[in-house]
Amino acid sequence: MQKQANVVIIGGGIIGCAVAYELAIRGVKDIVVIEKQYLSSGATGRCGAGVRQQWGTETNAILARDSVRRFEGMNEELEYDRDIEFKQGGYLMVSYTQNEWNQYKKNVAVQHSLGIPTKMLTPQEAMEIVPHLNINGLVGATFCQTDGHANPFHVVDAYFKAASRLGVKFETYTSVTGIKREKGKVTSVQTTKGDIDTPLVINACGYAAGTICEMAGFELPLYPQRHQALVTEPVEPCQGPMVISLHYRLYCQQTPHGSFIMGVGDPHEPKDFNINSSWEFLEDVARQATTVLPLLKNLRVVRQWSGLYDMSPDANPILDEIPEAKGMWVAAGFSGHGFMVAPQTAVLLAQKILGQECFMPIERFGLDRFRRGELLLEPAVV
Amino acid sequence: MQTKETIVCRCEDITLDEIKSLISQGYRTIDEIKRVIRAGMGPCQGRTCRMLIAQELAKVCGIPVGEVLMPTFRAPVKPVKLGTFAGGE
Structure with a gap:
């Protein structure tokens, strides 16, 4: 492996790869x-693959809004030989309580302002929009047609x-073992294949990201949180949008392949690095999904998996x-929605690092x- | 062997030719191949293709089949209805 580099990016997920591209193209x-x-192989390949602009904070909404435009033209922009499978079937965010509906109204005001x-x-x-939706007790729903989902592996x-x-080198199956600093500046990255200055x-x-920062003597306020998902057998297209219920902690989409992907957030999930799948999840998600979308009870589950959110305090x-450690940048803490905002997050970071004008305040x-x-x-957040 | 006509993953219709092509492009584990081409993602969850892909990887990498990195084995072993998990059936 090479001994020197202008930039070392640690992490070959969506953020690392997109930042590498945005720096190289500049x-x-x-x-x-x-x-x-x-x-x-980490969180990106395990994520729910959704791309939504319906956020409650302006920051997430801007990043997602502008990233949607990038996803729309990504096959052409990146001259991809396969298909990133970006499908804009929309997101239907359903609300079963008045409190939740009041919050949704505030979120929509933020979204409309942008x-x-x-x-x-x-x-x-x-x-x-979703004929098999359970509207018993439903207060209302918000819908954005340009939301959707893409295939994380292909992106x-x-x-x-x-x-x-563009000349970027990728070193896979290589672990970082240390970060060297001198006089408050980062100087080198130690790996299992040698050091890179x-x-x-x-x-x-x-x-x-927290583990890497500790190597540089800095503690990040991030913590890992397991989230699980499952996929069903493929069936004929019958659900256009991703359906999200914060009340039932559920998200559920039908992929272009025909299978349904769904997950639930578990409020009792401990803060640790466990990524084993559990049977409790299968029961939990099945109950929530068949409550919100009763028709799905006839679908067979073929596989489950889990991954880790990198949770930040907000x-x-x-x-x-x-x-x-000057020269060491952090791009982490996406809290379960890094995939959908990655294209423009990478642009923002590249602009900042290169001293260019940023398209939004970083x-x-x-x-x-x-x-x-x-x-x-x-x-x-689900 | 007729690699273009030999099906390795029956659930997803993946041929030996496609698997060999991915290995020659540098994909080095069953998981990587699965993510790009869906081999092993169908109803049988790779019970047939997993070992066949492992054999191909072992040949190229010059290692015993037993040393090829296996994906984790997870429930359900066979497809089960969501309604069953929800306790409704």
Whole structure:
């Protein structure tokens, strides 16, 4: 492996690969991406694959809105030889309590102020979009047609191939074992395949970002949280949008392949690195899914898996340079929605690092906000 | 062997030719191949193709089949209805 690089990116998920591409396309040479296993083997390849703009904080909504435009043209932009399978069937966010509905109304006001075309629907109107939706007790729903989902493996593959063509090197099955600093600046990354001297490190390790920062003597306020998902046998297309119920902790989509992918958040999930699948999850998600979408009771589950959210205290990411180790940037803490905002997050970070004008203020994602107690609390996370 | 006509993954219709092509492109584990081409993602969950792909990887990497990295084995072993898990059937 090479001994020197201008930039070392740690983490071969969607964030690491997209940042590598955005730096390379802006003319940065000699970039190396280090990945412990294979590309998208971490949280990216385990995510629910949804892309939604219906957020409650402006920051998430802007990143998602602009990323949707990138997903729309991604096959062409990255000259991908396969298909990222971006399907804009919309997101239907259903509300079964008045409190939740009041919050949704606030979220929609944020979205409308940013030009996101979310509609507020009556239960009847929601049922016209998803005929098998349970509207018993439904207060209302919000719907945005341009939301959707994409295939995370192919999106990462597309960024990987485009970045490779621009000269980016990818070192898979390589672990980082240490970060060297001198006089408050990062100088080198130690790996299982040797050391790489570099003045710039980007920590895009998701749930392992904290472990990497500890190597540089800095503690991040992130914690890992297991989330589980399952996929069913494929059936004829019958559900256009992703259906989300925060009340039932459920998200559920039908992929272009025909299978349904769904997951539930478990409020009692401990903060640790466990990614074993559990039978409790199968029962839990089956109950929630068949409550919200009763027709699905006839679908057979073929597989379950789990992955880790990189939770930040306010469910918004950290995009900042570590004060104790200049030259070391963190792009982590996406709290379960990194995939959908990755294209524009990568642009924002590349612009900041290269001293270019940023398309939105990056300071909002700074580490300082936790110390000052000025959190960007996101109310719409499953 | 007729690699273009030999089906390795019966659930997803993946041929030996496609598997060999991915291995030659640098994909080195069953999991990587599965994520790109869906081999092993069908109703049988790779019970047939998993070992066949492992054999191909072993040949290329020059290692015993037993040393090829296996995906984890997870429930359900056979497809089960959501209604059954929900306790409704």
